[in-house]
Every structure is written in C-alpha cells, then in structure tokens.
Amino acid sequence: MDRRHFMMTASASLLAAGSGAIVPIRVRAADGGMQVTAAQRFRVGDMTVTAMSDGFIPLDPSVMQGIEPEGAARILEDNHYDPANIHGSVNTYLVETGGDTWLIDSGADGVFGPTLGGVAGVMQALGKDPAAISKLIITHMHGDHIGGAVMDGSSFYPNAELVVTESDVNFWTSDEIQAKAPDAFKGAFDLAKGVIAAYGDRVKTISGEADVAPGIVARPLPGHTVGHTGYMLESKGQSLLIWGDTLVVAAIQLAKPEVTTVYDTDPAQSVATRKDLLASVAGTGQMVAGMHMPFPGVGYVESAGEAYAFTPAHWEYF
Ligand SMILES: [Zn+2]
Structure with missing residues (x-):
C-alpha cells in the first residue's frame, strides 16, 4: 500500500439506519486532503439509479x-x-423503480481492508434504509461484491431477497472446489458460504437470461467467475447494462481485451465474453456501468481502431 496515503475514519461515525451497527463513512486522506466516498444519481426511463462508491482497491499490476x-x-x-499507484474503484448501484428498491452488488465492506466499506455510510447519507432494499442482486460472488451483504455474520439487508446465479452459488459453496483452490482464494469460499447462510430462504438463484423483476434481465457474462452475470435495466425506451467485472482494469482491458486477471476463474472464457460484449455495445449508444470502472463508472464504449475507448456519462444533477 502506498505509504503517502493512509486511511482515516471520519470522526462523525454514523449509526446505520435499521441495523443498529455503527458504520463509518470512510474517507482517504492524501497529503492532508480528504476524499469522501460518494454517490451519483441519474435516470434510466422511470428508474432512478444511484451509483454508490464503496471505496477503492489498490491494484498491483501483477494481477494482470x-x-x-x-x-x-x-x-x-x-x-x-x-502505474505504481492504481486505484480500482468499487462501485455498487441502487435502483429505485415502481416503489421497489434494489441494490446491485454490496461492495466489500471490510473484506479487503480499510479503503473499502463506504456503501453503508453512503446509504445513510442518502437517507436510504437497508431494510427498504427488496432485492440484493449479485453479479458474482467475489468478496468485493458480496462482502457488504453481511455484517457480523447477519444479513445487512434484513428484508432483501439475495439474487445470485445458481452456478456461482454451486461453485463458491463447494467444499470440494475450495479444498483444491489456491490458499489465497480459500477465504472467498468461506465468505460466500457465510453470505448464503445469512440469507437462508431469501436466496433466489437464477440461471441464463432470467427475468429478475419487471425491468431487469440477467445477461450471462461467464469467465470472470462461472456464474458472472450482468444486468440490463430497461424503462421507457432507455436502458443501462451493468456489466459487473467484465473490465477489472479498464484502461488496459479496453486497449487489450485479451488481458486477463488472476481473479478470473476461466481466463479464456473471460476474454471471449469481454470481446463479445465490447463489440456488441461499441458505438451503439448503449449506456453501460461497471463495478470497477472509474466512479461513478457509467458511460459508453466506442471503437478505437483495434481497441476500445470509454466515454464517461455526464454528471447529472437530477
Ligand atoms: Zn470485482
């Protein structure tokens, strides 16, 4: 970790609505400055989508x-x-539609250290009660996407159905696969098992291009994990494709979609999925969002010769 930067917790720790737990809004102090984790709200038809930052992961280029x-x-x-100081954003997306509130991925909470865990505090700042989330919709079961689903072993979203692909649940809760996994990945299985246990009969598994709810359809994007999936939101002729971790280090994988990361369960499949998806959205005006795209992570893919470029959406003041 870069020693010039250090983490501090805002002195005004906040009581998370509905949970009874103290949840700090985390900020990063760099050379005396402060960076408060944030949110950005925009419209997709009649839906209100709010990008919420969980913070960032310091990325070592050796993961590529x-x-x-x-x-x-x-x-x-x-x-x-x-290059010596890459910060990967960790984003989540809150969707409000027709009286329902969904959260797409939970962020990491404390799983990957103190640069993450902002979501609960951001929700508090937005006046959103975790108890109001009816669906916690998961792109895949890595810790930076499910860590915030639980707090002290209990579900942080007490009324939410946990929507997750059957293939990811089968993989990440398998004792047999865990036993063969490299040591660095064994904890990921324990976390996934804990999340599934915490949600119990509120776990709803999906497969393929499932209709999750009116206005949201799953789009399988396998490779990063076996069940890695994106979600297409559609309302009133507008749409947003939330693509999970199709790009992990965006600058590099837009320039070279064939680059993989050590986190990919099936690197060859992840390359094929990424190439297909980038080709299908480039130049079409399809709005996309990704959990590790620079916050708020929303924009458009353009072709750039053999490679691709990302044009961030304008910040809205809706
Ligand atoms: Zn991730």
Whole structure:
C-alpha cells in the first residue's frame, strides 16, 4: 500500500439506519486532503439509479496476465495513471423503480481492508434504509461484491431477497472446489458460504437470461467467475447494462481485451465474453456501468481502431 496515503475514519461515525451497527463513512486522506466516498444519481426511463462508491482497491499490476509489466505501464501512462499507484474503484448501484428498491452488488465492506466499506455510510447519507432494499442482486460472488451483504455474520439487508446465479452459488459453496483452490482464494469460499447462510430462504438463484423483476434481465457474462452475470435495466425506451467485472482494469482491458486477471476463474472464457460484449455495445449508444470502472463508472464504449475507448456519462444533477 502506498505509504503517502493512509486511511482515516471520519470522526462523525454514523449509526446505520435499521441495523443498529455503527458504520463509518470512510474517507482517504492524501497529503492532508480528504476524499469522501460518494454517490451519483441519474435516470434510466422511470428508474432512478444511484451509483454508490464503496471505496477503492489498490491494484498491483501483477494481477494482470497476458501483458508484460512494461506494456501495462505504458498503457496506464497513456491514460494518465501512475502505474505504481492504481486505484480500482468499487462501485455498487441502487435502483429505485415502481416503489421497489434494489441494490446491485454490496461492495466489500471490510473484506479487503480499510479503503473499502463506504456503501453503508453512503446509504445513510442518502437517507436510504437497508431494510427498504427488496432485492440484493449479485453479479458474482467475489468478496468485493458480496462482502457488504453481511455484517457480523447477519444479513445487512434484513428484508432483501439475495439474487445470485445458481452456478456461482454451486461453485463458491463447494467444499470440494475450495479444498483444491489456491490458499489465497480459500477465504472467498468461506465468505460466500457465510453470505448464503445469512440469507437462508431469501436466496433466489437464477440461471441464463432470467427475468429478475419487471425491468431487469440477467445477461450471462461467464469467465470472470462461472456464474458472472450482468444486468440490463430497461424503462421507457432507455436502458443501462451493468456489466459487473467484465473490465477489472479498464484502461488496459479496453486497449487489450485479451488481458486477463488472476481473479478470473476461466481466463479464456473471460476474454471471449469481454470481446463479445465490447463489440456488441461499441458505438451503439448503449449506456453501460461497471463495478470497477472509474466512479461513478457509467458511460459508453466506442471503437478505437483495434481497441476500445470509454466515454464517461455526464454528471447529472437530477
Ligand atoms: Zn470485482
């Protein structure tokens, strides 16, 4: 971790609505400055979507595979990043539609250290009660997407149905697969098992292009995990495709979609999925959002020769 940066917890820790737990809004102090985790609200037809930041993951370029470190550094520099100091956003999306409130991915909470865990505090700042979430819809069962689903072993969203792909549940709760997994990944299985146990009979598994609820359809995007899936929101002729972790390090994987990460369960499948998806949305005006796209992570994909570029959506003041 970059020593110039350190984490501090805002002195005004907040009581999370409905949970009874103290949830800090986390901020990062860099050279004396403060960065408060944030939210951004916009419309998709009649739906209100709010991008909520859980914070960031410091990314080591060694997580990328299929590219030399020098090549990765050059792409990052071309995109105005410091290759030695990459911060991967961790975003979640709150959807309000027809009296229902859904949350797509929960963020990490404390699973990956103190640079994450902002979602509960952001919800508090927005005046959103975790008890009002009717569906917690999961793109895949990695810790930075499900860690915030539980707090102290209990479900943080007491009334939410947990919507998740059957194939991810089968994979991440398998004792047999866990036993064969590298040590660094074993904890991910324990976390997934804990989340499934915490939601109990509120777990709703889906497969394929499932209709999750009116206005939201699952779009399988396998490779990053076996059940990794995106969600298409549609309302009044407008749409937003939330693509989960189709891009993990956006600058590099837009330039070179064949680059994978150590987190991919099936790297070859993740490349095929990424190439197909980027080709299908490029230049179409399809609004997309991703959990690790630079916050708020919403925008449009354009073709750029053999590669792709991402144009962020304008910040709305809706
Ligand atoms: Zn992720």
